[in-house]
Amino acid sequence: MSTRRDFLKTTAAATLLPSVIRAQAPARKIGYCIVGLGRISLNQFMPGIAGTQNSRIVAIVSGHRDKAEKTAALYGVSTSAIYDYGHYDDIAKNPDIDAVYIALPNGMHAEYTVRAARAGKHVLSEKPMANTVRECEQMVAACKQAQRKLMIAYRCRYQGTHLRAVQICHDGSIGDLRFIEATFGFNIAKGEWRLTKKLAGGGPLMDVGIYCLNACRYLTGEEPRSLSASSSVVSPDGRFTEVEENVFWNMRFPSGVVATCATSYGSNCGNFFKAVGTKGWVQMDPAYSYDGLRFKAHLAAGLDIDTPVDDASPKQFTREADHFSQCILENKDPRTPGEEGLRDMKLIEAIYKSATADKPVAV
Numbered sequence: 001m002s003t004r005r006d007f008l009k010t011t012a013a014a015t016l017l018p019s020v021i022r023a024q025a026p027a028r029k030i031g032y033c034i035v036g037l038g039r040i041s042l043n044q045f046m047p048g049i050a051g052t053q054n055s056r057i058v059a060i061v062s063g064h065r066d067k068a069e070k071t072a073a074l075y076g077v078s079t080s081a082i083y084d085y086g087h088y089d090d091i092a093k094n095p096d097i098d099a100v101y102i103a104l105p106n107g108m109h110a111e112y113t114v115r116a117a118r119a120g121k122h123v124l125s126e127k128p129m130a131n132t133v134r135e136c137e138q139m140v141a142a143c144k145q146a147q148r149k150l151m152i153a154y155r156c157r158y159q160g161t162h163l164r165a166v167q168i169c170h171d172g173s174i175g176d177l178r179f180i181e182a183t184f185g186f187n188i189a190k191g192e193w194r195l196t197k198k199l200a201g202g203g204p205l206m207d208v209g210i211y212c213l214n215a216c217r218y219l220t221g222e223e224p225r226s227l228s229a230s231s232s233v234v235s236p237d238g239r240f241t242e243v244e245e246n247v248f249w250n251m252r253f254p255s256g257v258v259a260t261c262a263t264s265y266g267s268n269c270g271n272f273f274k275a276v277g278t279k280g281w282v283q284m285d286p287a288y289s290y291d292g293l294r295f296k297a298h299l300a301a302g303l304d305i306d307t308p309v310d311d312a313s314p315k316q317f318t319r320e321a322d323h324f325s326q327c328i329l330e331n332k333d334p335r336t337p338g339e340e341g342l343r344d345m346k347l348i349e350a351i352y353k354s355a356t357a358d359k360p361v362a363v
């Protein structure tokens with residue numbers, strides 16, 4: 001089991017990662033098959049891959065041939081490496097494909113991961129890992145059995161300022177950590193697959209609240225031991241017949257740190273975390289966007305920091321792909337493996353359980 005010390009070690013090492021990668025550019029590039037040409041693939045991940053030195057796009061899976069051909073031309077992918085969903089398993093026959101990047105609705109991540117593993121491919125799956133704990137366990141088992149790597153695309157874990165905030169929470173710069181506030185939400189449009197239970201698994205907690213949950217875990221370096229939650233549907237406009245509109249939850253960590261979090265699909269309720277210690281605090285606001293992040297801190301040494309983060313999109317995705325490719329090339333475990341997504345999913349199920357029962361639960 002990893003300890004807080006292990007976590008800090010990997011975090012400190014991670015801050016050195018990009019320069020290390022650049023100093024030793026590998027001869028071989030990991031070939032990615034992009035599964036799903038939606039917003040995150042087209043606007044972030046694929047441009048992000050283009051910025052790496054160790055990764056390239058070699059295949060595409062899409063239900064829209066025209067869009068796939070245009071995208072293939074843009075990234076130099078052969079039209080013979082475009083697959084529709086009915087021929088997904090044919091990726092097994094393409095030796096150029098080392099890994100798949102799964103950017104489908106949440107409810108499809110498990111099936112497409114298991115099939116990719118059976119086809120002998122490594123898997124980088126978007127967050128949330130899947131709809132349920134059971135699905136996450138199936139993904140971990142399938143990749144283990146096929147001896148393929150599985151990483152969950154928690155891009156903030158590859159973002160330098162998030163890593164700096166983690167360091168500050170642990171090196172005494174703000175004294176001893178006492179509590180964390182974290183919020184992420186937005187006003188969702190009607191007609192999104194994110195509002196259907198089968199495709200999304202749940203509401204804002206699955207989609208954006210997960211950033212707050214994950215942040216509380218990496219900022220503390222601990223796993224919560226109990227939590228209490230409540231959820232609500234308030235908007236009367238018919239968007240929230242299958243999933244919740246708002247979730248509020250508190251988590252207690254073994255050290256005594258308490259975190260309070262909120263997420264919403266009914267309002268632009270915020271996009272931040274603030275970690276408060278006995279002698280100062282550290283904050284990011286916005287914290288979870290692709291760019292335009294802002295870092296603020298009041299440190300025990302009397303120093304006040306308020307600075308924009310120079311990290312334009314799609315750099316977070318470049319680092320994420322760099323890392324996974326490096327893990328494949330050097331046969332190392334990714335920093336955010338399937339087990340990390342599984343841990344969040346166990347907590348998400350506990351949050352829903354607490355909200356439904358309207359009482360605290362031990363985790």
Ligand code: NAD
Binds near residue numbers: 036037041105106193
């Ligand atoms: P999107 O709706 O823009 O794209 C979804 C893709 O899945 C499309 O190409 C669509 O054609 C395809 N698809 C296949 N079968 C489908 C079906 N039955 N219903 C709907 N679409 C289907 O979604 P997105 O915003 O790109 O999100 C995709 C995944 O990426 C989600 O799991 C989401 O949580 C995750 N995501 C991650 C980040 C991040 O910053 N890491 C940001 C946004 C989304």
